Amino acid sequence: MAKQYDVLFRLLLLGDSGVGKTCLLCRFTDNEFHPSHISTIGVDFKMKTLLIDGIKVRIQIWDTAGQERYQTITKQYYRRAQGIFLVYDITSERSFQHIMKWASDVDEYAPDKVQKILVGNKSDEVDKRQVATEQGVKLAKAYGMDFFETSAFTNHNISETFTRLAEQVLAANKKDLDLLRTSINDELNLAALEEEEGLCDSAAGDQHKGCWC
Amino acid sequence: MLEHDKIIDGVTEKILLEKEVGVEVARQREMKWIEMFCHWDKWVKHRFQKVKLRCRKGIPSSLRAKAWQLLSNSEELLKNNPGKFEELEREQGEAKWLDIIEKDLHRQFPFHEMFAARGGHGQQDLYRILKAYTIYRPDEGYCQAQAPVAAVLLMHMPAEQAFWCLVQICEKYLPGYYSAGLEAIQLDGEIFFSLLRRTCPMAYRHLKKFKIDPILYMTEWFMCIFSRTLPWACVLRVWDMFFCEGVKIVFRVGLVLLKQMLGSVDKLRELQGMYETMERLRNISPDTIREDILVQEVSVCVSCVLQTAYIKLVSVFTQRHGL
Numbered sequence: 001m002a003k004q005y006d007v008l009f010r011l012l013l014l015g016d017s018g019v020g021k022t023c024l025l026c027r028f029t030d031n032e033f034h035p036s037h038i039s040t041i042g043v044d045f046k047m048k049t050l051l052i053d054g055i056k057v058r059i060q061i062w063d064t065a066g067q068e069r070y071q072t073i074t075k076q077y078y079r080r081a082q083g084i085f086l087v088y089d090i091t092s093e094r095s096f097q098h099i100m101k102w103a104s105d106v107d108e109y110a111p112d113k114v115q116k117i118l119v120g121n122k123s124d125e126v127d128k129r130q131v132a133t134e135q136g137v138k139l140a141k142a143y144g145m146d147f148f149e150t151s152a153f154t155n156h157n158i159s160e161t162f163t164r165l166a167e168q169v170l171a172a173n174k175k176d177l178d179l180l181r182t183s184i185n186d187e188l189n190l191a192a193l194e195e196e197e198g199l200c201d202s203a204a205g206d207q208h209k210g211c212w213c
Numbered sequence: 214m215l216e217h218d219k220i221i222d223g224v225t226e227k228i229l230l231e232k233e234v235g236v237e238v239a240r241q242r243e244m245k246w247i248e249m250f251c252h253w254d255k256w257v258k259h260r261f262q263k264v265k266l267r268c269r270k271g272i273p274s275s276l277r278a279k280a281w282q283l284l285s286n287s288e289e290l291l292k293n294n295p296g297k298f299e300e301l302e303r304e305q306g307e308a309k310w311l312d313i314i315e316k317d318l319h320r321q322f323p324f325h326e327m328f329a330a331r332g333g334h335g336q337q338d339l340y341r342i343l344k345a346y347t348i349y350r351p352d353e354g355y356c357q358a359q360a361p362v363a364a365v366l367l368m369h370m371p372a373e374q375a376f377w378c379l380v381q382i383c384e385k386y387l388p389g390y391y392s393a394g395l396e397a398i399q400l401d402g403e404i405f406f407s408l409l410r411r412t413c414p415m416a417y418r419h420l421k422k423f424k425i426d427p428i429l430y431m432t433e434w435f436m437c438i439f440s441r442t443l444p445w446a447c448v449l450r451v452w453d454m455f456f457c458e459g460v461k462i463v464f465r466v467g468l469v470l471l472k473q474m475l476g477s478v479d480k481l482r483e484l485q486g487m488y489e490t491m492e493r494l495r496n497i498s499p500d501t502i503r504e505d506i507l508v509q510e511v512s513v514c515v516s517c518v519l520q521t522a523y524i525k526l527v528s529v530f531t532q533r534h535g536l
Contacts, residue, residue, distance in 0.1 A: 042432030
């Protein structure tokens, strides 16, 4: 299958079990919401291509199991991410409190340059709300992150959230982006980019400056 | 039983195709199993090969629950611990486990009639046995992969029996798989990948090329004993063999699946990328897997090579990880 994109990068969904990470992802990539679905065991991922600033951006979104004991597995993938969604459930105070722990794990295991965004999911469940919007705003401000309340069920703020994080990752990698722009009509370079998946992986472990990952 | 020629991966292999076992045959099998139940200890001690063969042929569904309990020894555990399950049920349990368990109840086999209804019998029983386990083994607590395993057991037997069967799976069959840290499953992932290198170098090279770590696809396969992966008829056949022969069946099924999906140039041609390959591995199309062929392949899966390789690898890896 030919790869129809200019750049590829990885985003990671983190947050407690049951906050709706998989549902957010399904809504974003397939525009589907399944009230009946199964818990995520291990790691899964989906892809989607966005057009941002005239650049075809292929994003690979990794979905993780939320239970703490899976973190020994999922943490291995933090360092491969350029952007991270920290997701809580507005109907669960506990999941909101745990954001601090998730954020500190990200600081420890993800690359310094990683972009983060705070997401309060299940905004449609007004009656069960335990976390006020202001609390989310405040926390996001403290961490210097953007913040969205979303609903995978009603499709509220889903593409906005994913697009915003993708834009932030692009902006954070502006230098590389400019390089790409100057060479965008260069077939050789584009061909090289098509192999990028492999390159990214080999560069993921070290601080390869020229690579997107 | 009919003998058919079947083309598998371009090689003609004779396989025993059990095509819709007739009523007569089914009845005969049931009689054989009932006879075994009557003298179970003797059968296991002196004629284990025969028991194994019969498990590979598939346990009659009417007797499956009893057979699983005998094979796993959970029946004896239940006998030796009368009233224990009730006692565990009376305890309150720790909130941190109950919270996660409750979130998982409606996320197991949501289309199975037993588990479809919120708060229905299936979900209630699932809660009972998962909670009981966290009290039985407070050091282990609850792991999310235990839920689908427990659900499969509940499809076959009452909660108390299912509980002891779950205990045996967690402690005897797959020790450490569900423990905090998940070291055992990661270790088995590495061992699995090394075995793949010996048994199907083509699949091994492909996965290596695209940097697809074993943990990305085998975590769910192994931890849920393929209950979320294979067509239902295959799940039952795999579990029949698993209860009899143990974890090696899980390894073999995994190897057979990889061989079937990634074991030829033709198949790899369509999978030119990490994403395409992962998609294929995570959504195994039911019509690519035939129950009888799977069982056949698992049975002949170069067993002695695997066994020696496995033992060697376990010692290498455990040393390396200082376990």
